[in-house]
Amino acid sequence: MLDHLIKGATVVDGTGAPARVADVGIRDGRIAVVAEPGAVTEAARSGEDARGHVLAPGFVDPHTHYDAQLFWDPYATPSLNHGVTTVAGGNCGFTLAPLHPDRPEDADYTRRMMSKVEGMSLVALEEGAPWSWSSFGEYLDALDGRIAVNAGFMVGHCALRRYVMGEDAVGGQPTPAQLDEMLRLFHDAMDAGAWGLSTTQSSTHSDGDGRPVASRHARPDELLALSRAVAEHEGTQLEAIVAGCLDQFGDDEIDLLVAMSAAAGRPLNWNVLTIDAAVPERVPRQLVPSERAREAGGRVVALTMPILTPMNMSLGTFCALNLIPGWGDVLGLPVPKRIARLRDPDVRAELLRRADSKEAGVFRRLARFDRYVIGDTYSEANEGLTGRVVADIAAERGQDPFTCLVEICAADGLRTVLWPMPTDNDPDSWALRAATWQHEDVLLGGSDAGAHLDRMCGAPYTTRFLGDCLRGRKLMSLEQAVRMLTDDPARLFGLRERGRIAEGHHADLVLFDPGRIDAGKATLVHDLPGDSPRLDSKAIGVDAVWVNGVEVIREDVVTGAVPGRVLRSGRDTRTVSTK
Numbered sequence: 001m002l003d004h005l006i007k008g009a010t011v012v013d014g015t016g017a018p019a020r021v022a023d024v025g026i027r028d029g030r031i032a033v034v035a036e037p038g039a040v041t042e043a044a045r046s047g048e049d050a051r052g053h054v055l056a057p058g059f060v061d062p063h064t065h066y067d068a069q070l071f072w073d074p075y076a077t078p079s080l081n082h083g084v085t086t087v088a089g090g091n092c093g094f095t096l097a098p099l100h101p102d103r104p105e106d107a108d109y110t111r112r113m114m115s116k117v118e119g120m121s122l123v124a125l126e127e128g129a130p131w132s133w134s135s136f137g138e139y140l141d142a143l144d145g146r147i148a149v150n151a152g153f154m155v156g157h158c159a160l161r162r163y164v165m166g167e168d169a170v171g172g173q174p175t176p177a178q179l180d181e182m183l184r185l186f187h188d189a190m191d192a193g194a195w196g197l198s199t200t201q202s203s204t205h206s207d208g209d210g211r212p213v214a215s216r217h218a219r220p221d222e223l224l225a226l227s228r229a230v231a232e233h234e235g236t237q238l239e240a241i242v243a244g245c246l247d248q249f250g251d252d253e254i255d256l257l258v259a260m261s262a263a264a265g266r267p268l269n270w271n272v273l274t275i276d277a278a279v280p281e282r283v284p285r286q287l288v289p290s291e292r293a294r295e296a297g298g299r300v301v302a303l304t305m306p307i308l309t310p311m312n313m314s315l316g317t318f319c320a321l322n323l324i325p326g327w328g329d330v331l332g333l334p335v336p337k338r339i340a341r342l343r344d345p346d347v348r349a350e351l352l353r354r355a356d357s358k359e360a361g362v363f364r365r366l367a368r369f370d371r372y373v374i375g376d377t378y379s380e381a382n383e384g385l386t387g388r389v390v391a392d393i394a395a396e397r398g399q400d401p402f403t404c405l406v407e408i409c410a411a412d413g414l415r416t417v418l419w420p421m422p423t424d425n426d427p428d429s430w431a432l433r434a435a436t437w438q439h440e441d442v443l444l445g446g447s448d449a450g451a452h453l454d455r456m457c458g459a460p461y462t463t464r465f466l467g468d469c470l471r472g473r474k475l476m477s478l479e480q481a482v483r484m485l486t487d488d489p490a491r492l493f494g495l496r497e498r499g500r501i502a503e504g505h506h507a508d509l510v511l512f513d514p515g516r517i518d519a520g521k522a523t524l525v526h527d528l529p530g531d532s533p534r535l536d537s538k539a540i541g542v543d544a545v546w547v548n549g550v551e552v553i554r555e556d557v558v559t560g561a562v563p564g565r566v567l568r569s570g571r572d573t574r575t576v577s578t579k
Contacts, residue, residue: 001027001043001044001045002025002032002033002042002043002044002045003026003028003044003549004025004026004044004045004046004047004048004546004551005023005024005025005026005040005044005046005047006023006024006025006026006047006050006055006509006511007023007037007048007049007050007051008021008023008037008049008050008051009022009023009051009053009055010054010514011024011034011055011056011501012054012056012479012482012501013034013056013501013502014056014057014483014487014490014499014500014501015487015500016480016487017479018479019054019478021037021051022035023037024501024509025044026507026546026549027549028549029506029507029548029549029550030504030505030506030507030549031501031502031503031504031505031506031509032503033503034502048544052513053511053513053514053543054478054511054513055509055510055511056482056485056486056501056510056511056512057085057482057486057498057499057500057501057508057510058085058086058498058508058509058546058547059083059084059085059086059462059486059510060084060085060086060445060485060489060493061079061084061086061088061445061447061449061459062269062303062443062446062489062492062493063239063269063272063303063446063447064076064079064088064089064447065089065091065092065118065449065451066079066087066089066450067089067090068096068114068124068125068128068450069120069124069128070147070151071128071142071143072124072128072129072528074146074148074149074562074564075149075552075558076147076148076449077558078537078538078539079149079449079459080148080545080547080552080553080558081538081539081545081558082459082460082461082463082519082537082539083462083463083512083539083542084449084459085149085508085509085510085547085564086149086150086151086490086495086508086567087149087150087151087152088151088152088153088154088195088489088493089151089152089154089450090153090155090156090195091198091271092118092198092200092202092271093156093157093199093205093215093241094113094114094117094156094158094198094200095136095139095154095155095156095158095159095198096110096129096131097133097135097136097138097159097189098133098136098139098159098160099131099133099134099159099163100166101134103166107131109162109207110159111126111208112208112209113158113207113208115208116206116318118450118452119451119453119454119455120450120453121453121454121528121529121530121532121533123529123532124528124529124532126530127530128528130142135188135189135192136155136192137188137189137191137192137193139153140153140193140194140566140568143566144565145562147562147565147566148558148561148562149547149552149564150498150508150547150548150565150567151565151566152493152566152568152569153195154195154196154198154237154239155186155196155197155198157198157214157215157218157226158200158213158214158215160182160186161182161215163182164178164181164182164185165178165214169214169217170207170211170214171211171217172217173217173219179222183225183226183229186229187229187233190230190233190236191233192568193569193570193571193572194236194568194569195235195237195493195567195573196233196236196237196238196264196569197226197229197230197238197239197264199215199218199226199239199240200216200240200242201215201216201241201242201253202216202242202243202246203243204246204323205241220256223260224259224260224263227259227260227261227263228263230264230266231263231265231266233569234569234573234575235494235569235570235575235576236266236569236573237267237268237269237576238260238261238264238266238268238269239268239269239270240268240270241270241271242256242270244286245270245271245272246274246361246362247282247361247362248281248282248285248286248361249286249288249289254288254289254292257289258292258293258296258298258300259296260298261293261296261299262298262578263298264298265297265578266299266575266578267298267299267300268293268298268300269300269301269302269303269443270300270302270303271445271446271448272302272303272304272305272446273302273303273304273436273442274304274362274424275304275424275432275433275436276423276424276429277424277426277429277431277432278423278424280432286302287441287442290439290441293578294578297578299578300441301442301443301492302439302441302442302443303442303443303444303445303446304444304446305444305446305447305458306433306437306461306465306484307461307464308422308424309456309458309461310419310456310457310521310535310537311420312418312454312455312456312535313372313418313419314415314416314417314418315342315406315416316409316413317454319455321366323363324351324354324360324366325357325359325360326351327351327354330342335413335414338414339410339413339414342406342409342410343407343410345403348402348403351402352367352402365422365423366420368421369401369402369405370389370390370391370394371389371390371391371420371421371423372390372419372420373389373390373418373420373421374386374387374388374390374393374416374417374418374419375418375419376415376416376524377408377416378412378413378415379411379412379413381411382408382416385408390404390405405418417524430475433475434476437476437484443484443489443492444461444465444485444489445461445489447459447461453532453533453534454532456535457522457535457536460519460520463512463517463539463541463542464519465485466478466481466482466485466512466517466518467517467518467519467540469481470514470515478514486500487499492576493573494573494575495567495572495573496573506548507546507548508546508547508548509546510545510546511542511543511544511545512541513541513543515541516540517540517542518540519538519540520537520538520539520540521537522535522537523535523536523537524536539553539556540556543555547563547564548563548564548565550563
């Protein structure tokens with residue numbers, strides 16, 4: 001007997017093949033049958049009429065930071081609401097394990113680092129996760145059997161260094177014995193099911209004390225030794241972040257990415273390729289590692305987002321503005337001193353100069369303060385400004401836009417929420433995106449879901465992208481779009497029997513209304529442990545989501561079921577050739 005029968009759905013199977021109307025039956029967590037409408041004779045415990053609605057494979061998000069959130073939110077919201085059934089975590093060199101059993105202070109260091117570098121609530125990290133593990137395998141075991149999504153995790157280089165080198169991980173170099181111990185620890189994690197190695201060399205990544213995170217101190221020989229270790233395990237990957245990911249790679253960075261992938265004989269993905277027609281030289285430069293890697297026997301894959309991610313800013317809390325060269329020193333001051341400095345015309349002029357310089361890279365786009373929209377305000381002086389554009393307010397007040405913005409924020413004690421409007425929302429940029437998405441080494445994804453919780457909301461990229469393809473810009477067909485969200489990332493990670501609607505595959509499925517599929521406006525909610533805030537977005541037009549054959553979402557509401565699996569390398573993934 002079938003567990004569930006979905007009748008008359010428009011099946012878009014993930015391969016890119018033309019959609020077709022079919023009945024799909026689920027049994028024991030798998031897709032048991034895909035047949036012409038009315039051809040299924042086997043009885044089913046339950047069923048539904050899906051005529052006029054699209055049934056697609058569950059979406060695969062290749063870059064998330066749900067490592068901690070899954071403990072207090074096993075549903076990985078809002079990703080699950082938006083049809084994401086499999087997430088890749090442990091990215092950018094940051095994981096919650098391994099932790100040295102004899103140094104309980106390492107857990108505190110990790111929490112503070114994750115709070116700073118990935119924008120996670122420190123209170124939520126302290127109160128929402130058990131921190132009961134030491135080894136990476138124990139961390140995976142702590143999640144197994146209690147999550148609603150499928151989740152796989154890379155091993156973070158920072159955690160490996162901290163475990164072996166202690167405080168010397170920041171600033172120090174491992175001795176030969178310490179490198180051997182790091183490799184042993186890494187192999188243990190891989191044997192337990194880690195997907196591979198993640199690391200960062202990005203200049204924007206600092207720990208809770210403001211120092212460069214541990215992996216930024218690693219030299220190429222250490223990175224290559226770990227990369228070679230990846231090659232010894234089935235179904236594994238590399239993920240790396242370098243400073244040039246934000247704008248354009250340097251020659252040394254290209255050499256490093258190529259060498260790591262070639263040494264491992266495994267794909268390496270990086271995040272995130274920003275596409276902007278105003279900087280036409282960026283995309284060709286960022287794809288040079290992919291071309292070079294193929295020549296060297298590796299593969300380097302760029303992740304890019306198919307939407308413009310909603311993101312807010314504030315002069316009062318750590319955000320992307322802090323990452324503009326020269327801005328961190330001012331925005332890191334106590335609030336009264338910060339306001340005084342920001343009100344100094346010479347300081348503002350210097351900040352603007354730095355924000356518009358070449359060294360600011362992709363952050364230059366944040367300097368268009370005239371295009372900012374005022375969000376929540378907190379003082380009588382700012383009453384009525386919510387929703388207004390800074391350029392209009394500045395014109396009324398006879399001020400330049402940055403001065404106007406500073407005065408608005410100062411009146412709120414710098415708590416004002418700011419929404420920068422994208423500068424790359426023009427037809428030429430969208431045409432360039434559509435062309436770049438067709439490249440064999442470009443993959444859609446990079447939501448950062450689970451991180452930067454009160455500053456950005458990338459999780460709904462799946463539904464917003466589909467809505468755009470169906471009713472908006474229509475840059476590609478529905479079949480192409482679904483393939484890019486399902487089979488393409490599943491193939492990159494070597495997921496076994498996932499990413500397609502096919503008999504025998506795991507029943508990870510999403511049913512949606514093609515006339516409505518979309519994502520709601522990003523709104524700030526307070527539902528994390530400790531009443532901490534995050535941005536959320538409602539899924540529109542998603543009828544249901546199944547993970548391993550069990551319904552987990554119905555009409556944007558979680559059912560309470562937790563059928564997800566911790567996906568372990570080898571068992572749940574196969575090796576993806578770079579040849």
